[in-house]
Amino acid sequence: MSExxxxxxxxxxxxxxxxxxxxxxxxxxxxxxxxxxKVTGRARYTHDVRLPGMLYGAILPCPYPKARPALDLAPxxxxxxxxxxxxxxxxxxxxxxxYLGQPIAxxxxxxxxxxxxxxxxxxxxxxxxxxxxxxxxxxxxxAEPVSSSGNAFVEDAQGDRAAVEAALAACDxxxxxxxxxxxxxxxxxxxxxxxxxxxxxxEAIVYASTQGTNSVPGPAARALGLAxxxxxxxxEHMGGGFGSKLRFGVAGLAACRLxxxxxxPVHLMLDRSDEFLCTGNRSxxxxxxxxxxxxxxxxxxxxxxxxxxxxxxxGSHPGHPFIYEPxxxxxxxxxxxxxxxxxxxxxxxxxxxxxxxxxxxxxxLANALRLDPLEFRKQNVSSEVYRRQLDRAAREIGWAxxxxxxGPPAPSVRPEKAVGIGFGLARWGGGGRPxxxxxxxxxxxxxxxxxxxxxxxxxxxxxxxxxxxAEELGLPLAAVEARLGDSRYGPAGASGGSTTTPSxxxxxxxxARRARDAFFAHLAPILGTRAERxxxxxxxxxxxxxxxxxxxWREACATLAAGEIAVTGEFQAELADSGTHGAQAAxxxxxxxxxxxxxxxxxxxxxxGLAVNTLAARSQIQGGMIGALSYGLLEERVIDxxxxxxxxxxxxxxxxxxxxxxxxxxxxxxxxxxxxxxxIGEPPAIPGHAAIANAIFNACGARxxxxxxxxxxxxTALAALG
Amino acid sequence: xxxSPDSKPPRGAGVxxxxxxxxxxxxxxxxxxxxxxxxxxxxxxxxAAEDDLLRLDGPFVVSFRLNGKEVRLPAEPRTTLLxxxxxxADPPLTGTKxxxxxxxxxxCTVLLDGQPVYACLTLAGNLFGCEVTTVEGLGTxxxxxxxxxxxxxxDALMCGFCTPGFVVAVTACLNENPAAGxxxxxxxxxxxxxxxxxxxxxxAAALAAGARMQEGRR
Numbered sequence: 001m002s003e004x005x006x007x008x009x010x011x012x013x014x015x016x017x018x019x020x021x022x023x024x025x026x027x028x029x030x031x032x033x034x035x036x037x038k039v040t041g042r043a044r045y046t047h048d049v050r051l052p053g054m055l056y057g058a059i060l061p062c063p064y065p066k067a068r069p070a071l072d073l074a075p076x077x078x079x080x081x082x083x084x085x086x087x088x089x090x091x092x093x094x095x096x097x098x099y100l101g102q103p104i105a106x107x108x109x110x111x112x113x114x115x116x117x118x119x120x121x122x123x124x125x126x127x128x129x130x131x132x133x134x135x136x137x138x139x140x141x142x143a144e145p146v147s148s149s150g151n152a153f154v155e156d157a158q159g160d161r162a163a164v165e166a167a168l169a170a171c172d173x174x175x176x177x178x179x180x181x182x183x184x185x186x187x188x189x190x191x192x193x194x195x196x197x198x199x200x201x202x203e204a205i206v207y208a209s210t211q212g213t214n215s216v217p218g219p220a221a222r223a224l225g226l227a228x229x230x231x232x233x234x235x236e237h238m239g240g241g242f243g244s245k246l247r248f249g250v251a252g253l254a255a256c257r258l259x260x261x262x263x264x265p266v267h268l269m270l271d272r273s274d275e276f277l278c279t280g281n282r283s284x285x286x287x288x289x290x291x292x293x294x295x296x297x298x299x300x301x302x303x304x305x306x307x308x309x310x311x312x313x314x315g316s317h318p319g320h321p322f323i324y325e326p327x328x329x330x331x332x333x334x335x336x337x338x339x340x341x342x343x344x345x346x347x348x349x350x351x352x353x354x355x356x357x358x359x360x361x362x363x364x365l366a367n368a369l370r371l372d373p374l375e376f377r378k379q380n381v382s383s384e385v386y387r388r389q390l391d392r393a394a395r396e397i398g399w400a401x402x403x404x405x406x407g408p409p410a411p412s413v414r415p416e417k418a419v420g421i422g423f424g425l426a427r428w429g430g431g432g433r434p435x436x437x438x439x440x441x442x443x444x445x446x447x448x449x450x451x452x453x454x455x456x457x458x459x460x461x462x463x464x465x466x467x468x469x470a471e472e473l474g475l476p477l478a479a480v481e482a483r484l485g486d487s488r489y490g491p492a493g494a495s496g497g498s499t500t501t502p503s504x505x506x507x508x509x510x511x512a513r514r515a516r517d518a519f520f521a522h523l524a525p526i527l528g529t530r531a532e533r534x535x536x537x538x539x540x541x542x543x544x545x546x547x548x549x550x551x552x553w554r555e556a557c558a559t560l561a562a563g564e565i566a567v568t569g570e571f572q573a574e575l576a577d578s579g580t581h582g583a584q585a586a587x588x589x590x591x592x593x594x595x596x597x598x599x600x601x602x603x604x605x606x607x608x609g610l611a612v613n614t615l616a617a618r619s620q621i622q623g624g625m626i627g628a629l630s631y632g633l634l635e636e637r638v639i640d641x642x643x644x645x646x647x648x649x650x651x652x653x654x655x656x657x658x659x660x661x662x663x664x665x666x667x668x669x670x671x672x673x674x675x676x677x678x679x680i681g682e683p684p685a686i687p688g689h690a691a692i693a694n695a696i697f698n699a700c701g702a703r704x705x706x707x708x709x710x711x712x713x714x715x716t717a718l719a720a721l722g
Numbered sequence: 723x724x725x726s727p728d729s730k731p732p733r734g735a736g737v738x739x740x741x742x743x744x745x746x747x748x749x750x751x752x753x754x755x756x757x758x759x760x761x762x763x764x765x766x767x768x769x770a771a772e773d774d775l776l777r778l779d780g781p782f783v784v785s786f787r788l789n790g791k792e793v794r795l796p797a798e799p800r801t802t803l804l805x806x807x808x809x810x811a812d813p814p815l816t817g818t819k820x821x822x823x824x825x826x827x828x829x830c831t832v833l834l835d836g837q838p839v840y841a842c843l844t845l846a847g848n849l850f851g852c853e854v855t856t857v858e859g860l861g862t863x864x865x866x867x868x869x870x871x872x873x874x875x876x877d878a879l880m881c882g883f884c885t886p887g888f889v890v891a892v893t894a895c896l897n898e899n900p901a902a903g904x905x906x907x908x909x910x911x912x913x914x915x916x917x918x919x920x921x922x923x924x925x926a927a928a929l930a931a932g933a934r935m936q937e938g939r940r
Contacts, residue, residue, distance in 0.1 A: 035874035036866060038882030039889055041817015041857035048816035189821050189829060189883040189917050239883030240917050272822040458881030458918050615877045626919030651826035659911045659921040
C-alpha cells in the first residue's frame with residue numbers, strides 16, 4: 001500500500017472514476033457480458049457440472065423439530081448402484097436433532113433416481129422429543145429448553161425508558177401495537193449444493209453454488225480430511241443466494257463426506273423440499289412498538305421491544321428507532337429460540353422486519369393526528385435526501401392527485417374496489433473494504449483478461465470486471481475477458497451486505513490503471529514520447545500532442561514480445577463510499593368484498609453513489625421491490641406446531657410472487673453527487689411490503705399488522721371497522 | 723411434427739402400449755392434471771389410448787427428435803424428460819434447469835411438438851416420435867434467437883437460472899402470436915418463477931421480440 005501511495009505522490013494522477021462525459025462504461029447501461037451464455041442455456045451452474053465417474057448424492061432430513069433417530073442404512077446400501085450411505089450425526093446433541101429438517105443421513109448412487117431410492121430405503125425409527133416449533137410453544141410455561149440457557153433472551157437495552165414514558169404522557173397521539181412477521185425462505189432457484197471432485201489422493205476441486213468462492217476451500221478441506229490449501233473452489237455461475245449461500249453449508253459438507261467415503265466425485269444438490277428446511281431463512285419477528293407524536297407532527301417518543309424468531313439462531317434486527325428520529329427512545333432487543341432451522345442473512349438482514357413495524361406505526365400516528373402521512377414522514381427524518389426522494393416517489397405515484405391524503409374513506413362511502421397509496425423508507429450502510437485482489441493481463445496477441453476470486457450472483461460482477469478494464473484501456477467491452485469464481489484467482493470477500501461492488505470495483509479500477517500505466521511506460525519509448533502523454537482511446541494508444549504517434553491496440557500489444565503485462569490491483573478507499581437512502585411508494589387496489597389486494601404500481605427512488613452499470617442497478621432495484629411485494633403479500637413458512645411437520649416445503653404450497661403479481665414498477669436511480677461506488681443489493685428490498693401495508697390502510701382503513709397481508713386478514717380488519 | 727401412431731417401440735423392451743399408459747397415468751396422473759402446460763400430453767395420451775398402448779415395465783430405449791436430431795436414449799418407466807436431457811443425453815443438455823422437479827417452478831420448460839411443457843412432468847415413455855426443442859436448440863451465444871437477444875438486451879436475467887425456462891415459454895407464446903400483448907405474455911409465463919425479480923424486464927423483452935418477429939413476417 002505504501003509503495004503505491006508514494007507512486008501516486010510522485011505525480012501520477014489521483015485515482016477517480018474519471019470525467020463522466022469521457023466514460024464509456026461506468027455510470028451507463030450495459031447488457032451483461034454473460035447474457036448470451038445465460039439466455040442460451042450454456043452458462044454452467046454447479047447443478048450442471050458433469051464429471052467422469054460422478055455419483056449423485058441426496059440427504060435425508062429429520063421431519064420433526066426434535067427427535068432421536070435410529071437409522072438402518074443396510075437396505076440403502078444393498079441397492080444396486082448405491083455406493084455410499086452415511087449417517088450425519090456431527091451436529092446432534094446426544095443423538096437428538098436440534099431443528100426440523102436437520103440432515104441425518106446422506107447417500108451417493110450412480111443416478112439421481114437411485115439416490116432417491118436409497119433415501120427411501122433407509123429405515124428410521126424416530127424417538128420423538130418435546131419440542132418448541134413456534135414462539136408460543138417456546139414461551140409457554142414448562143417449555144422444552146432449546147438451549148441450555150432457555151428459550152427467551154433479552155439483550156442490552158438502549159435509551160432512557162423513564163424519559164420515554166414521560167414524553168409519551170405529553171403526546172397528542174400515542175399508538176401502541178404489535179407487529180408480527182413469519183419466517184420467509186430464500187428459495188433460490190438453484191438449490192444449495194456442491195460437486196466435489198475427489199478421487200482419493202490429497203487434492204480436490206469443489207464446485208459450489210455459493211456467495212463466497214473463497215469461503216469454500218477451508219471447510220471443504222476439513223470435511224475431506226485434506227490439508228488446507230489443497231482444495232480449489234469453482235463457482236462459474238450461481239443460481240441465486242440472497243444471503244443463504246454465504247457459508248459452505250450442510251449440503252456441501254455432506255457431499256465432501258460422501259466423496260471421501262466413496263473415493264469418487266459426488267454431485268449433491270438439495271431437492272426443493274430439503275431446500276426449504278435446512279438452508280437458512282429470514283427470521284420471523286415479533287415487535288411491540290409504542291410511539292407518540294404531538295399535533296404539530298413531531299415524533300416525540302418511541303418505545304420498542306423486539307423478539308427475533310430465528311429458530312436455533314438469533315435472527316437479526318437493526319434496532320429501533322429505524323430511520324425516523326424521535327426526540328427520545330428506548331429499545332429492548334431480544335430473541336426467542338425454537339427447534340427450527342437457524343435464520344441466516346437474507347437481503348438486508350433484519351431491516352425489512354424493522355421497516356414493517358416502524359412504517360406501519362408512523363402511518364398509524366399520522367392517521368391518529370389526521371396528518372398527511374407523507375408530510376409526517378418528511379418532518380421526522382433529518383436527511384434532506386429522504387425528503388427529496390419521498391417527494392419524487394410521491395410525484396411518480398400520483399400522491400398529489402390522490403383523494404385519501406388525510407386518511408381512508410369512512411366505511412359508509414368506501415368503494416367496493418378501494419385504491420390506496422403508501423410509503424416507506426430504506427437505509428443501508430454497506431460500503432467497500434480491503435481484501436480483494438484483481439489481476440489484469442495484457443498479452444502480446446492483444447487479448448486482455450481480468451480475474452478475481454469473487455463471484456457473480458446475478459448482480460453483474462462479471463460485467464463490470466470487464467467493463468471497468470475496457471474503459472481504462474480504451475477498448476470495447478467485448479475485448480476484455482472477465483474471469484471469476486475460482487479460488488486460485490486470489491482473495492475476495494463473500495458477497496453479502498451489498499459490499500461486493502464497492503469492494504471489488506475499486507480494485508478493478510486500480511488494476512486496470514496500473515496495467516495501463518505499465519503499458520504506457522513500455523510504449524513511450526517506442527512511440528517517442530513520455531508515458532504521461534499517452535492516452536488509450538477507441539482501440540488505440542496515442543500521444544496527446546501528436547495524433548501521428550499512434551498504435552492500434554493489436555500493434556501495440558505485438559510489441560510485448562518479451563512477455564505479457566500482468567499487474568494486480570487492490571481496494572482503493574477513495575473510489576468507494578457507504579450509506580444509501582431510498583424511498584418507495586406503492587399503489588394498491590383492495591377488493592373490499594374478498595379482501596384481495598392487487599399492487600397496481602410501485603415506485604422506488606434509490607441512491608447508490610456511482611452505479612457502475614445502471615442497467616444492472618435498476619434490475620437490482622426492481623428485484624428488491626418484487627422480493628418485498630412477495631414477502632408482504634404471499635410468503636410464510638408454515639410448521640404445524642403440534643405435529644411438528646413442515647406444511648409448505650414446496651413451490652406448490654409456499655407462494656412466491658409470479659409474473660402476474662407484478663404490475664407497473666418504476667425504478668429510479670436517484671441523482672447522487674457522490675462519484676464513488678456503493679452497493680445496491682440490499683436497500684431496495686427493505687420497505688416495499690411496508691408501503692403496501694400502508695397503501696391497504698390508505699385505501700380502505702384496514703390496518704393489518706401481521707405479514708403476509710392475506711385476504712382473510714384484510715377482511716377481518718375491515719369487519720372490525722363496522 | 724405430427725406424432726406417428728406407428729412409431730416403433732424399442733426392440734426387446736417387452737412392451738405393449740396399452741398397459742404402459744395405464745401405468746403412466748397412475749404415476750403421473752396428478753402431475754399431468756396440475757400443469758396447464760401439459761394439455762397436449764394428456765390429449766396425446768388419450769388419443770394413443772384409443773389406438774394401441776405401450777407397456778414399459780423395465781429399462782427401455784426411447785427414440786425422439788431432440789433439437790432437430792434423432793436420438794435414442796436409455797430410460798426407465800419413471801424417467802422424466804428432464805432427467806433424460808440432463809443425465810442421459812450425450813453430451814448432457816444442462817440448459818434445461820431443475821428448479822423443483824415437481825412441476826411448480828417452470829425452470830425446465832421445453833417445447834414438445836412446439837408446445838411448452840414442464841420437462842420434469844413429461845415421462846420418457848411419452849416421447850416416442852416426438853420433437854423436443856430445448857433452450858440450446860433455439861440459438862447459440864454467437865447466434866442468438868430473437869427472443870434470446872431481447873432477453874439479453876433488456877436485462878431480463880440476473881442469476882440466470884430460471885432464464886432458459888422463461889426464454890422457452892416466451893418463444894412458445896410468440897411463435898403462436900408475435901403480437902401478444904403484456905397480459906398474454908404474463909399468462910404464458912405464469913408457470914415460471916424468477917426469484918431475482920426480473921418479471922418487468924421479461925415482459926419488456928417479450929414485447930420487443932414480438933415486434934421484431936412481426937417485422938420479420940411482413
